Amino acid sequence: xxxxxxxxxxxxxxxxxxxxxxxxxxxxxxxxxxxxxxxxxxxxxxxxxxxxxxxxxxxxxxxxxxxxxxxxxxxxxxxxxxxxxxxxxxxxxxxxxxxxxxxxxxxxxxxxxxxxxxxxxxxxxxxxxxxxxxxxxxxxxxxxxxxxxxxxxxxxxxxxxxxxxxxxxxxxxxxxxxxxxxxxxxxxxxxxxxxxxxxxxxxxxxxxxxxxxxxxxxxxxxxxxxxxxxxxxxxxxxxxxxxxxxxxxxxxxxxxxxxxxxxxxxxxxxxxxxxxxxxxxxxxxxxxxxxxxxxxxxxxxxxxxxxxxxxxxxxxxxxxxxxxxxxxxxxxx
DNA sequence: CGGATTTGACCCTT
DNA sequence: AAGGGTCAAATCCG
Numbered sequence: 001x002x003x004x005x006x007x008x009x010x011x012x013x014x015x016x017x018x019x020x021x022x023x024x025x026x027x028x029x030x031x032x033x034x035x036x037x038x039x040x041x042x043x044x045x046x047x048x049x050x051x052x053x054x055x056x057x058x059x060x061x062x063x064x065x066x067x068x069x070x071x072x073x074x075x076x077x078x079x080x081x082x083x084x085x086x087x088x089x090x091x092x093x094x095x096x097x098x099x100x101x102x103x104x105x106x107x108x109x110x111x112x113x114x115x116x117x118x119x120x121x122x123x124x125x126x127x128x129x130x131x132x133x134x135x136x137x138x139x140x141x142x143x144x145x146x147x148x149x150x151x152x153x154x155x156x157x158x159x160x161x162x163x164x165x166x167x168x169x170x171x172x173x174x175x176x177x178x179x180x181x182x183x184x185x186x187x188x189x190x191x192x193x194x195x196x197x198x199x200x201x202x203x204x205x206x207x208x209x210x211x212x213x214x215x216x217x218x219x220x221x222x223x224x225x226x227x228x229x230x231x232x233x234x235x236x237x238x239x240x241x242x243x244x245x246x247x248x249x250x251x252x253x254x255x256x257x258x259x260x261x262x263x264x265x266x267x268x269x270x271x272x273x274x275x276x277x278x279x280x281x282x283x284x285x286x287x288x289x290x291x292x293x294x295x296x297x298x299x300x301x302x303x304x305x306x307x308x309x310x311x312x313x314x315x316x317x318x319x320x321x322x323x324x325x326x327x328x329x330x331x332x333x
Numbered sequence: 334c335g336g337a338t339t340t341g342a343c344c345c346t347t
Numbered sequence: 348a349a350g351g352g353t354c355a356a357a358t359c360c361g
């Protein structure tokens with residue numbers, strides 16, 4: 001069995017505890033006088049909690065699939081045979097490793113400003129390795145989310161300068177951010193926009209500048225298959241035209257179809273639908289800094305989920321506090 | 334002094 | 348065995 005590090009165990013316990021508390025809350029909500037919306041909300045939170053716990057136990061993105069098909073409570077692999085910490089066969093270990101390698105992965109090509117070659121994307125990353133890659137002129141740098149230990153965020157990214165043009169860095173993201181970026185870090189995102197406005201020469205901001213949230217040219221994902229399977233009606237524009245400048249991701253549609261959401265939930269969740277290009281900081285920066293700050297500090301994982309799973313509206317981002325008490329009147333009054 | 338980076342070693346896959 | 352990805356001790360830096 002792959003060893004579980006201290007912080008992982010801590011996070012695991014926290015997540016399982018939260019799942020337990022939420023289930024208790026759900027129990028109280030089940031009854032003739034309670035709204036189905038609040039139950040659904042709790043169910044989503046519980047699923048997200050177990051999703052993170054399963055991720056730590058090497059179910060990797062499979063847990064995400066589990067979450068995506070919230071209607072069918074069937075994890076990809078049974079958790080039978082005692083505690084998760086118990087010994088497992090080598091084969092099981094290898095399977096787990098393979099699953100981990102299938103976590104969401106997508107690549108962006110970013111033209112970087114001089115001095116900062118890591119592609120500031122509003123998240124805070126911590127470098128944990130660098131490797132010379134065969135046939136590449138530049139080493140590949142490995143980053144993971146700064147909040148990995150604290151919040152168990154498993155997002156990582158690899159940054160490699162292009163051989164042909166050192167001013168272009170290919171950034172491969174892997175895994176979703178499950179962390180909450182602090183306001184201070186959100187201001188780093190602000191800095192990101194400011195940097196674009198003030199420091200970069202205009203010619204550096206043209207078509208190759210593909211920062212986070214921009215699903216246009218230069219962006220590719222290896223998870224389209226999964227997404228297609230999960231949300232057949234969901235698609236990214238493969239070659240966006242100018243007329244698609246204000247394109248709305250209707251990630252709620254599949255949920256409406258599957259009757260996951262009641263009308264009240266939809267009304268609330270619709271607030272999370274947004275014109276996607278506003279997040280691209282596209283060619284002509286349309287956002288004010290206050291807008292940008294609002295967006296980046298918004299505690300949703302909408303900002304980093306091209307996989308199109310339910311994390312798009314994962315309200316569990318609201319808190320990580322095991323003592324969190326959910327008051328439905330706040331949301332569904 | 335605490336957090337971030339560097340870098341050689343180790344592990345896993347092919 | 349080679350190459351890619353991660354770990355963790357050493358080092359750096361504010």
